């Protein structure tokens with residue numbers, strides 16, 4: 001199974017979501033992340049995301065920001081978005097109902113707040129939200 005985490009820049013939230021979910025699943029699962037804008041393509045995650053992950057024993061420092069491609073909607077089985085803008089942007093790339101069905105908000109009906117203009121506490125809050133969400137996702141995908 002292939003799972004994709006999506007945010008705006010793919011430097012703050014979705015790299016954390018990728019690292020956290022990977023830490024809960026075996027390598028049979030492929031977990032990647034991407035951003036809906038290409039502005040940060042090729043860059044490592046924001047140092048505040050690297051630091052909060054490290055504090056919780058997860059290394060995301062080798063990740064590189066990628067721009068979401070429409071082919072990702074074919075290639076991945078589940079696509080989790082951090083906020084409603086991401087959800088709208090990803091859904092706009094869907095070519096059919098099957099692709100639309102793969103796409104959801106990672107917190108179901110709530111958003112992961114963008115911590116880009118925030119501080120270390122905001123990144124810790126994002127980590128906690130994503131850790132809980134990834135715990136639930138890991139249980140669901142292992143069952144299926």
Ligand code: 4NP
Nearest residue numbers: 007008009010011012013116
């Ligand atoms: P992310 O955070 O979507 O969680 O990676 C952001 C990264 C970059 C920008 C905004 C949010 N930006 O405006 O460049």
